[in-house]
Amino acid sequence: MRRLIAGSLLAAALASVLIGVAASASGESVAHKPGRPTATAAQGLATAEAAAKRQAQVSRDVLTARLATRKYVTDLQAAKAAGYGILTRMIPNMGYHFINPKVTGFNLRKPPILVYEHGPGGWQLGALEWVFTSKPKKPPLPGAQYGVFGAACHYDDGTVVFADAQSKCAPTAPKTGAKFNFWHPRLVTLHFWIWYPNPTGIYTGTNPMVTPFNRG
Numbered sequence: 001m002r003r004l005i006a007g008s009l010l011a012a013a014l015a016s017v018l019i020g021v022a023a024s025a026s027g028e029s030v031a032h033k034p035g036r037p038t039a040t041a042a043q044g045l046a047t048a049e050a051a052a053k054r055q056a057q058v059s060r061d062v063l064t065a066r067l068a069t070r071k072y073v074t075d076l077q078a079a080k081a082a083g084y085g086i087l088t089r090m091i092p093n094m095g096y097h098f099i100n101p102k103v104t105g106f107n108l109r110k111p112p113i114l115v116y117e118h119g120p121g122g123w124q125l126g127a128l129e130w131v132f133t134s135k136p137k138k139p140p141l142p143g144a145q146y147g148v149f150g151a152a153c154h155y156d157d158g159t160v161v162f163a164d165a166q167s168k169c170a171p172t173a174p175k176t177g178a179k180f181n182f183w184h185p186r187l188v189t190l191h192f193w194i195w196y197p198n199p200t201g202i203y204t205g206t207n208p209m210v211t212p213f214n215r216g
Contacts, residue, residue, distance in 0.1 A: 054142040058202070061108060061141055062194050065128060068109035073195055076123040079114055086158040087113065090216045093206040095126050096158070106130055106140045117196065117213040126196035126210060132188040140190070147189040147205030154181045 072079040076098075084098040091097070095115040103112040111128035118124075135146055153161045153169035157178035163169055166183035173180075191205050198207040 057142045062202075065108050065111070065192060065194050069111070069114070069125065069128065069195075072114060073125045074122060076116060079125075084114055086156075087154060088160050089158040090118070090214060092214045093208060093211055095210060095213070096216075097129065106136075108141075111192070115191065117210050118216055119213050124196065126193060126207065127198075128192040128194065130190045130192075132190070133185065135188050141192065141203070143203070144190055145201065145203040147191065149187045149189050151183070151185045153183050155179060156181050 072082070072084075079098055083100040083102055085100075087097040087099040089096060095117050098114045098116065100110075100112055103110050111130060113129035113131070114125055115127040115129055116123050117126050130140070131149070136144075150162050151164050153163050153166070155161075155173040155176070155178040157173065157176050159173040159176050159178055161169065161174065163183065169180055169183050171180050172178060189205060191203060193202050193204070193207060196207065197209055198204055199209060200207065
């Protein structure tokens, strides 16, 4: 009987200690009702909620953009039929850029530039891209990150020659003889890697995962 009583007392004491530890970990008192969270806790909660909302929005944007561009994923001819033409040849760790000059402004469903990778299996869409003459005051996509593309002359075969004025663009590409297409000033770029994984971030300009495609 004494052993039974002692065991019961020990169990009760252990339960009491465990309740106290749990209460300490949660920052609440067993004998009192929980009060308002501290300023630090409230800030942490707000930050976590904001991050969750942003992630949810990014997920929705990815879905929207993928549904709108899925017909181009492995079908470059479909992209060309829709008005996309060669803008640049393979840019290392990025891809071939195809532009639709009729698409202007920011539209998640109609990106002006499609970034493709090319390999033995054919063409694979990797990223969508938008360009701006200056950094947008409000990010068009949650957590957007930007890159820069210098002022350049573009030619019909995708040749690019960097130049700070259109007057410095030759009538034909220096090495290929392709006809001059257009010139643009320094641009701010926004990539959206929704069709090829990018370990450095969905908005990062370059992508180490496409290095094997650098030879074209």
